[in-house]
Amino acid sequence: MKLEQNEKPLLFSETIIPDIFFSEHLSELPGDYLKIYLYMIFLSKYGKDIKLTDLSKKLNIPLKTINDGMKFLEEHHLITKKTTGYIIIDLQEATLHNLYTPNLTMSKEKIEQTSKNKSKSKAIEHINNTYFQGIMGPSWYNDIDIWFRKYCFDEQVMIALFDYCYKRSALHRNYVQTVAEAWASNKVKTWNDLDTYYQQQESLNKIKKSIAKKLGKYNGLTQYEEAYIENWILNFGYDMNIIEIALKRTTFKQNPTFEYINNIITDWHDRNLKTPSEITAFIEQRKKQDKDTKVLKTTVNKANYEQRKYSNLDFLYANNIEKKGN
Numbered sequence: 001m002k003l004e005q006n007e008k009p010l011l012f013s014e015t016i017i018p019d020i021f022f023s024e025h026l027s028e029l030p031g032d033y034l035k036i037y038l039y040m041i042f043l044s045k046y047g048k049d050i051k052l053t054d055l056s057k058k059l060n061i062p063l064k065t066i067n068d069g070m071k072f073l074e075e076h077h078l079i080t081k082k083t084t085g086y087i088i089i090d091l092q093e094a095t096l097h098n099l100y101t102p103n104l105t106m107s108k109e110k111i112e113q114t115s116k117n118k119s120k121s122k123a124i125e126h127i128n129n130t131y132f133q134g135i136m137g138p139s140w141y142n143d144i145d146i147w148f149r150k151y152c153f154d155e156q157v158m159i160a161l162f163d164y165c166y167k168r169s170a171l172h173r174n175y176v177q178t179v180a181e182a183w184a185s186n187k188v189k190t191w192n193d194l195d196t197y198y199q200q201q202e203s204l205n206k207i208k209k210s211i212a213k214k215l216g217k218y219n220g221l222t223q224y225e226e227a228y229i230e231n232w233i234l235n236f237g238y239d240m241n242i243i244e245i246a247l248k249r250t251t252f253k254q255n256p257t258f259e260y261i262n263n264i265i266t267d268w269h270d271r272n273l274k275t276p277s278e279i280t281a282f283i284e285q286r287k288k289q290d291k292d293t294k295v296l297k298t299t300v301n302k303a304n305y306e307q308r309k310y311s312n313l314d315f316l317y318a319n320n321i322e323k324k325g326n
Contacts, residue, residue, distance in 0.1 A: 015042050020091045023137030027172040028076060032061050033069040037078060044088045095138055120148060123155035131166045143173065151184040156191040204233055207240050214247055225258045232262075236269045241276045245283075 017038075029037065039059060043050055052070070056063040070086070073079045077094060080087045124144055128136040147153065153161070161180055165171050188194050208229055212221050221229070232238045246264045250256035273279045 015045055017041065018092050019135075020095050020137060023132070023135055024091070024095065024139055025076065025078065028174065030072075032059075032065050033072050035059050035061065036066060036069040037073055040073075040079065040086065041088055049085070119155050120145075120158075123158050126159055127162045131162050131171060140173075143176075147177075147180055151180055152189050153180075153183075154190050157183070157188060157194050160191070160194055204230065207233060207243070210240060211243065211247070214244075215250075228258050228262050232265050236265065237274070238265065238269075242268070242279060245276060245279055 015038075026034070036055070036059065039055070050058075052066050053063060055061075056066045059066075061069075070079070070081075074081055078089055078091075080089055124141060127144065128134055128140075132140070144158065147161075148158065161176065161183070162171070165176050165179060168175075170176075183194065183197065186197050186200075188197050208221060208226060211229060212218070217225075229243075232243060243265065246261050246268075249264055250261060253260065268279055268282070271282065273282055
């Protein structure tokens with residue numbers, strides 16, 4: 001007995017997208033790449049064959065963007081390339097595999113430790129309810145657990161991490177990971193560490209704005225100029241009082257660059273000058289040395305001139321004697 005089902009016409013058919021796509025991947029896809037992915041799912045349902053050039057025309061997307069989009073979808077494990085084309089990855093199966101395969105190798109002690117960690121569970125529950133409307137994707141749980149262990153964040157810092165990204169409309173995995181690494185590199189582990197870091201960043205931003213204003217950079221500083229300032233403050237330990245001394249030195253130079261200012265400040269740091277008074281004393285000392293050098297140079301030049309003058313007269317005198325002798 002053969003059973004058949006009538007195929008629905010296009011008007012009544014539907015293309016199914018798993019919920020895991022919306023919770024795990026949607027926020028990471030740029031608009032054009034999303035169009036490519038959705039249309040590929042639509043075509044795969046019918047087993048259709050299409051060239052990239054035709055896909056470009058159909059979606060009204062440049063061919064280069066199509067190629068870049070295909071690479072992006074591959075890198076984010078949404079499609080797999082074959083010799084004859086592409087396969088749409090089953091997101092439900094892939095997520096299930098990623099979630100539970102690592103757990104097979106976990107020791108009994110780790111499982112017990114995880115189950116007993118109620119404070120972390122409450123933090124994760126709060127993140128789910130507050131920032132994901134209670135439908136956080138399964139892989140987020142695994143990522144959060146990894147970040148807890150990798151960066152040693154406490155529960156308040158982990159919640160603050162998601163709050164920071166959420167308020168910037170950037171609640172996707174790569175951005176959260178980047179912010180987490182930035183905090184960890186600044187030795188943030190506890191709420192007190194984070195509070196200190198915030199204060200440091202606030203002070204840093206004020207100094208950046210002050211420097212930009214004093215230099216007339218009303219369009220803001222470039223990334224490289226900000227890197228100079230961060231180096232002066234975070235690595236050299238200088239504050240605005242010292243930096244302003246360097247800025248005043250630019251009045252003697254036309255169109256001073258940040259590299260010029262950096263050379264001045266780096267020279268002070270290399271000389272182990274740490275306070276404004278030490279730097280001011282150094283500048284005064286240099287002025288005195290320059291003045292003494294000029295005086296010495298003038299004296300030497302004058303002495304050389306007098307010597308030349310004497311030699312010339314002596315030469316003329318000698319010539320006159322010779323003429324009289326003749």
